[in-house]
Amino acid sequence: MPGPPPVEEPRQRLHPLSPALHGAKSLAVVVAGLSWSTLSRVGFGWFAVLVGVLALGATVLAVISWYNTGYHVVGRELRVHEGLLWRRTRAIPLERLQAVEVVRPLLAQLTGLAELRLEVVGGGRTEAPLAYLGVAEATALRERLLVVAGRTSGTPEAAPPTADQPPAPPPTGHRLHTVRNVDLLVSQLLTPQAFLLPFGVAFVVAQFLSEGSWSFIAVASTVTAMAGVVLQPVRRVxxxxxxxxxxxxxxxxxxxxxxxxxxxxxxxxxxxxxxVTWPLLWRMKGWLRLRLEVAGYSGGEPDDRNRPDRLLPVGDLSTGERIVAEVLPGVWLGALPLTPPPPRARWLRPLSRAAIGAGLDDRVFAARSGLLTRQLSIVPYARIQSVRVTQGPAQRRLRLATVHADTAGGAGAVAHDRDVAEAWALAAELTARAQQARRADGRRRR
Structure with a gap:
């Protein structure tokens, strides 16, 4: 006999200031989209009128969108209602929920608001971004969704907090690491963009002195180009x-x-x-960077900041080893058994042969590559979805092959230019260990 239908709580609206923040974002997009040449053709007055009209229209649309947007939790689903001309309702099964992120852009921080972003298994992009909610409401909803999804302990059917009952603080664990902001700044100074910036400035100054005078459009275009050069390291900081x-x-x-x-x-x-990544200029300080590939997160996000793959932006080897051991228990970064390809592989990789390698640990498969920027990929056996052996024309003549260990979250790990017999033996061993690890993982889950 089927049980009673899930209790449907009232639909919640986003914060009333949401249209104002969306309108401000639209204004920034409009100003960025109108080029310097547009300003020079129409003049500052008409340019300001054009920006104002477009921003007003965007704000009106944002208000209408806010009025038609709402969300509520029904059983084990989060339902989001939205749409202007065409209304739609998205039902997100919370069993597929992987994480909920609380994001606070600058305008949201100034107004005390936050944005909630959901990541689900198999999603093509971030699901159901709720922008914007009050910080307390966003934090409470985030914890509630994680509880329903089984990601944290708690009471799944707890009612949403009210104004008289503030939300309970999120559970706290132990601190693994805090990156020093000084190290973060220095790490971005040790990048090709930072080293090439003085040469770019010198070139601009030389051009200005040789031309005698520049027009406003020329100056603005040059400043914009220079800003593009330094944008990436500044954004990372x-x-x-x-x-x-x-x-x-x-x-x-x-x-x-x-x-x-x-x-x-x-x-x-x-x-x-x-x-694990060792950029060339970081090696003089012994620094590295750690990143994750996580199942359920969209690899097709246009903005890589939306992907929660940061594990350690910058740190030394001992810190990296400690964090890797927390994420992959029993794995020691400095003791991975990596062996180079055979000597004849130097015909394909005359400079980087000594830098690449691969090996099997008790719990993971590891592969290293790169010459100027060293990279190391570590894949637990239980996460390997498929194993492939590939050969190019030059590899066939040299009796070499490449082994790919593919995962659900991305590229996995690649052992380049192994001996053919070794490559097939490695592929068979990876397949056997992956099957054994998945069976053991399934028994633990039961």
Missing amino acids: LDDWGFRLDRDADILRVRNGLLETRAQTVPLDRVQTVG
């Missing part, structure tokens, strides 16, 4: 400012950001690959 990594049971909690703060959760059982 702003994104990773105050980076903190905590562990709460089987969940990693990441907080970072200066102008836009983020509070992210990463379930350890969804980690597919741990990536």
